[in-house]
Amino acid sequence: MKPTIVWTKIDEAPYLATFSLLPIVEAFTKDADVNIELRDISLAGRVIATMKDFLPEELQQSDELAYLGELVNKPEANVIKLPNISASVPQLIATVKELQSQGYPLPDYPEEPKNAEEEKIKMLYSKCIGSNVNPVLRQGNSDRRLAEPVKEYAKNHPHRMRDVKENSKSYVAHMDANDFYQNEQSYISPKNQTLKIVFEDKEGNKKLLKEVEVEKDEIISSSFMNRRTLRDFYAKVIEDAKEKDILFSLHLKATMMKVSDPVMFGDAIRVYYKELFDKFGKELEEIGFNPNNGLSDLEAKLNRLPEDKQQAIKETLKEIYAKNPRLYMVDSDKGITNLHKPNDVIIDASIPAVIKNGLQGWGPDGETEDCVITVPDRTYARMYKEIVADLVKNGQFDPTKVGTVQNVGLMAKKAEEYGSHDKTFFAPNDGKIYVEDEDGNVVMSHDVERGDIWRAYVAKDDAVRDWIKLAVNRAKESGYPIVFWLDSNRAHDANLIKRVLEELPKYDLSDVEYYIMAPEQAMKYTLKRFRNGENTISVTGNILRDYLTDLFPIIEVGTSARTLSIVPLLAGGGLFETGAGGSAPKHVEQFLKECHLRWDSLGEFLALVESLKLAKKQGGSDKIDTIANALSRAVARYLDEDRTPKRKVGELDNRGSHYYLARFWAEELANCGDNELESKFRPVAKELKENEEKILEEIRAVEGKPVDIGGYYHPNEELVEKYMRPSATFNKIIDALR
Secondary structure (H helix, E strand, O other): OOOEEEEEEOOHHHHHHHHHHHHHHHHHOHHHOOEEEEEEOOHHHHHHHHOHHHOOHHHOOOOHHHHHHHHOOOOOOEEEEOOOOOEOHHHHHHHHHHHHHOOOOOOOOOOOOOOHHHHHHHHHHHOOOEOOOHHHHOOEOEEEEOOHHHHHHHHHOOOOOOOOOOOOOOEEEOOOOOOHHHHOEEEEOOOOEEEEEEEEEOOOOEEEEEEEEEOOOOEEEEEEEOHHHHHHHHHHHHHHHHHHOOEEEEOEOOOOOOOHHHHHHHHHHHHHOHHHHHHHHHHHHHOOOOHHHOHHHHHHHHHHOOHHHHHHHHHHHHHHHHHOOOEOEEEOOOOEEOOOOOOOOEHHHHHHHHHHOOOEEEOOOOOEEEEEEEOOOHHHHHHHHHHHHHHHHHOOOOOOOOOOEEEEEOOOOOOOHHHOHHHEEEOOOOEEEEEEOOOOOEEEEEEEOOOOEEEEEEEOHHHHHHHHHHHHHHHHHHOOOEEEEOOOOOHHHHHHHHHHHHHHHHOOOOOOOEEEEOHHHHHHHHHHHHHOOOOEEEEEOHHHHHHHHHHHHHHHHOOOOOOEEEEEEOOOOEEEEOOOOOOHHHHHHHHHHHOOOOOOOHHHHHHHHHHHHHHHHOOOOOHHHHHHHHHHHHHHHHHHOOOOOOOOOOOOOHHHHHHHHHHHHHHHHOOOOOHHHHHHHHHHHHHHHHOHHHHHHHHHOOOOOOOOOOOOOOOOHHHHHHHHOOOHHHHHHHHHHO
16 A cells, blocks of 8 residues: 655645645655645634534535544554644634635634533634644654754854843743642552542532543643732732833743633733723723733724723823833834734744844834843743853854754653643632542642632653653664753652653663753753753653754754654654744735745755655655655755745745755756656756746746735635746646656
8 A cells, every 4th residue: 555645734834835845745756656645734724624513514624633633543644744823712713703704604702601502612612722733643752853954054054143242131030939830749640540630619519620531650740820929920020120121021832831821921911901900990891801812802802992991091001011111022013012912922932032132022112122031930931041041141152053952852642731721720719629539539639729720731651651762762873962851849750750760771771871850950951062062862841842942943043943853653653743833924924915935844845855764664665765865965955055935025935945946856866876767857857957047037026016815824725826836837847747
């Protein structure tokens, strides 16, 4: 049976780029004897699939995420997963509105359900919010690193890193009490069983919150954050920022931590705009303003009030901005602040952006300024504190001299905090939330106050052992030291450390240098090596995997979108992820404005090389290796000759960069040692080279003016294809191969 490579259809810039790139992939892999299959896991696609009962048959589509969820548990899985939207509520609402405007009779998203029917609708839509794609697909642990040509390219073409001022006032602020870090408890299940999560109020009334199936030796941990302490913390940081005359910035992950972090974001708004709630609490409630959705929610609903009330609220906002510290801005020109939308500032991308900027953020006047980097929970804030302190002391990193930091991440089977959504609750009242085993023993318990955020998260034993094995294998392959970023003072990490110490002696460690360190010590050790040009492998849990595989690649090569991300699936297949989509919205904005797409598909190129190599192991023809190796050499040339997309209209963009990749790939296949492939691709390589100027001119001809593709979340595919394949000359060459 032919191996099948699944290419995921997703959102935003990588979605647009697929229309240009996928035809090339299909054309060049035709002789590899593999099927290429496109599966829709975009936000709009997930909404349509989830809400199919509301749609007529001709508008329904199958649940392709569910299909892929089954596939990744089979040995034949071979999936190239592009970055998708981890939707916030505002993004979901925008998607629903767009689909409704296109004739999809979907119900509105009920933010505050008024009856059982609306409760049901909200529950269905909630399946589309946050990180609901990655936990389904990531049935394996993560191996993330920069490919050598990418690292070399960055050394030869270093990106700009602003100097850090000697007297920088920027610092990381975190809570010192009553956060998730302090309150964590952990339990290793001695058997397969069903645990109960129970809330008990002060009068002894009990409410079952959830039952959780756990396996023998599974680690389940729980913790909570006290909201009163959180709001006191925000008030102190805001006051300190005002005193130091620096920007206030907040860094959370309301997309992935879709239950807890929007509320933590909302609490920052409740504190920063306290006078607004004091003066107009009744009116804000009347119009349905939800602080958890950001200040943009207020702007969208303000016109529901009489004109005089609207004016009074706007005046109060001006007074608040005059009295409080200036806010870190997402877009100074448009007045969009850090507190406008929960999905606008995402910690794993936003803190590296501040670092690249010399520890400064953009202020309301469009200038950069020092800022307080607010990360409420201590668990990982202290790691960021360490790198910020290092920068203040030692100055900015030099991309031409630093080493590399690779990562082995524990993420299989919804591991750890990112898998906590369905086990996150808000205390309905003062009382306690506890976890009870099948025999009625309370194994974890927390005293909580009304509104406190309580969550539980798991790490399955086979996933943990596989993660340790992957770390040892990477150490042996690379020769680099591995550092387990685990804190013995954290209950969950302490249980992981037990597993690490049990498992490591099972391997020959004679050629393996390994350490176990708390994140701040691990950061200190890694940075020392990093500055000396030495390489290290970080071995981390799921959230740190996400944070570090943005942080270090952004410092090293300017973007995490160029990271090679391999997920060896537990069942034997492979998932190949293509970098981060954090900048994707900006790229779409520019594309719609001037038909220039600066998304770099390098991540997709690199993933395809690895995917083809797996397809060979899965029974593909001998030509696969030849085609994959030719692509690998073509990618090296693509970087060496700097054919990556540029920022401005008239310069090379994503479509032009795809032309060069195709040309280099054809030229490599024209000299690959396989007579059949050589005779096929020699004329193709010649034609592509001879038509270089004509093809690039045909691409440039559509640039410089706005384009309408019929939607942001669910565009018209004929229009997308028209703009993403504008060169008739190039299309003719590629389509002849297909």
